[in-house]
Amino acid sequence: MRSRAFSVLLPLLAVAAASGLGLAARQETQTTRPARAVKLTPQQQTAPPAAPSPTAASAPLQRPFSVRVVAYQIDARLNPSRKTIDAVETLRYHNLTGQPLDTFPFHLYLNAFQPQSTFMTEVNQMGTRGTGSGSAWNPAHFGSITVSSFQVEGMGDLTGQMRFIHPDDANANDRTVFEVKLPHPVPPNEWVTFHIAFHDQLPEVMERTGYKRDFFMVGQWFPKVGVWWQGAWNCHQFHANSEFFADFGTYLVRITLPSNYVVGAVGDEISTVQDLHGSKTVTFQAADVHDFAWTASPHFRDVEDSWAGSAGLVHIHLLMSPGHESSTARYLHALKGAMAYFDRAYDPYPYDTITVVDPPNGAMDAGGMEYPTLITAGTTWWVPAGIREPEMVVVHEFGHQYWYGMVATNEFEDAWLDEGINSYSEVKVMDALYGHGHSMIDFHGLTLDDAEEQRLSYLSLPDTDPLTRFAWQFMNSNAYGAISYGKTATVLLTLEGMIGRQTMQRALRTYFLRYRFTHPTGADFLSTINQVADRNLDPYFDQAVSGTSILDYEVLSVDWSRVDWWTPRRKGRQLYDDTVLIHRKGDFVLPVRVRIRFDDGKTVDAQWNGRDRWVRLSYVRPDRVVSAEIDPGHEVWLDRDMFNNSRTTDFQGLAIGKLAVYCQFLDQWAAQLLSWLT
Amino acid sequence: MPKGTRAASAGFGLLFRRQYLLWWIFAVNFVLAAMATLPFAASITGVMGHSLYSNRIVTGFDLGVLTELLMRPQVHGGGSLTLFPLIFFVFMLLAEGGILLAYRQDRRLATGEFFGAGGKYFWRFVRLVLCLLVLLVPILLAWHAVSGWSDRLAADSPNPLAGFRVELAGGIVLLLVFLALRLWFDMAQVRMVASDERSVLRALRWSFGTTVRHFGSLYWLFLRISVAAWVELALIFWIWMDYVPHEHMGLSFLLGQIGLLLWLAARLWQRAGETVWYARRVETVPSS
């Protein structure tokens, strides 16, 4: 069936490709935007980037920022009523692998939205964001990408050579990766050019991409070549719990669609050409990025703004959906705050544009996603000012410009490196912008800090998988989320407590400067921290990153007795035996500090290496111990139970009383409500 | 409306004169809930009783700490908290007959008399509750349909408010229908006590006709007090959220209990008002 479709469509698409699909019958009006545009000369495409600085000091970035392995040029036409895209792609690939290449794998991500794909099978088994496990198949979620023509310059039409491969499982029905064997290899340092015609059927929005009514969020929509990484092709199938991985390069994308649509995309809009038939072609150009996504809706309001960073002015496009006007200022505040924080803490945002997409009502599955220079947010008309979910999403997705966009780790294999480091950065930005202790929720006295939210996520599944697990191999989607995001952020917050805030920031900055526009690994990250902290933190990393042990220390007892307990109590100065018993409940060994407080208000701090299962701390003093607290600075966020970290000799009844009062109130009210039925 | 107004004020007078009923029922509500809360309080005492971490609940209301507390396996007590409202429900079924008799006769009933009346009408009122539950089924089905419709609108309509508006409008309409239903059954109870009617169906038939014929005055009497109850509770909640400092637990407790007392008073006010209305409109000028 598929091959028949190929043979029918092939001649048609070949003609369309030759004539420049989507560019016919235009030339009524043309607007050109001289953005701080990047010139895509072959020299720049081949030139290596400025050598990444091994130190924390950075020089201004010069184009090209990255080693440009790929150069995509795509002409696409959107059919809004059919929810389809017909496109022709030209990909120039630079073989920098140091060896001849005769096999090339490509992603066809949209084929994941089919019932027998690996993605859908995993969604059915363990759920994914917005979709629970065991959900019925919704035909509206069908999506596909069909390659009708695959030609290689100098090698001819290789459409017949395409074959689907399944590097991660044995699912013969998965069509998210195909491979083509060339008749002769591409020598090292040579370019090879592919001409690919393809047809997309977009799903109703699911997992970041698709349509909702006349809104389109078009991500992972074109045949994308894999990454030659660590001596082999890295081109995983699309999984329920994995994101993406691609090489840096350039994109020149022309999108033809009805004139009334407002379009946003990765990179800079460089021209808009209106045709005579109610269509227009908008051209976008981007360089030193590793993906291209775009969005369109006739209902977007493009709120334009700018932000002056250390590297120059950044144009902001905020594409707002109807009914969400109250979130405009909130989005902008969060975005500019995040940009300022990252500028200060790591390095300036080097691109000249950032686009924020606010998905319309019912399209939340398109929200909360990152692409280079384009992020999607998410809000509702009613979300109160003290509930900072919209702000957090913008802060998080902007953070991905650094941890994913520039430090382009392998999201399939090292989800913790982008999601986790980014969640940690998000905590820092939210704290800086909205105040520590109540950065996520500050609503009529109810508070929640972003760090606490990350920790709660970690606590929900603290020990199922190590951070380093491949994304699709986590126990389930909850474990993927709890560990890649929540636990990693909690591990890094704890690390910050161990090495100090300044050192932590220096380490992340060094890691960023050293590995931006490259594809580093977890080992690169950890060795950078060791180097900057000038400590061997491997014992911690072995347990927190590669291991699954639980960290839980408790104060077992706090006691005192008179030294001369056998004699009658007498007036005047007394000496007491004060003892504190500390217990390591979990298997995770971490040196901890214990603060012991006495009844004269004085405190003593003790350090315990935690290697044994317990330790008894004893003091002979003229005052009685009143409390002992492990980790008094509340820096060990990984500790699973904070309640047992301290023990007082006095009863702490206030909180219990308060909760009991609230609980009783609610129960009395529930009873009265129910009695309305009598 | 003036007749409804007069019944409302006379009902309030009756509520005030027979306030021992209010205090007594409130005490039962309070004591049973306190007992139901004990297992939960005891379980959190095990976790928080000697922990400095619990202070974050005292000086503010840290949702992170609260969630972490509820995630502890030692914390339990949900069973008794669920059971108590059911016990109170049965208690109210038992007390209803005594309450209505006390209002009807406008005198303090001896304890034996009160529970005698409660026992006498208990099974009739149980049958009434069963009838009410049957009639609630279409309301719940309608609510389910409204919810589904609003969910679809929330997902599919370009107007983000469409789903909410449908849910709000549907919810208000169904609430008003439920209140009308409650009024109908209230009047059936009043009729049963007033005329010692044994047949639930006859009482329902009679109260349906009466409620329909005098819908304006009766519904106005009933609705006003219901709205007052909700407004009162919202006001208490607002004062508590914005003006009571976190650590002032005594004040929180007092405010909450005042809110619940007034809420209960509103319900008894309705019952007193209905009794007065019946005495004036049915017994002095027979309706048929």
Ligand SMILES: [Zn+2]
């Ligand atoms: Zn993320």
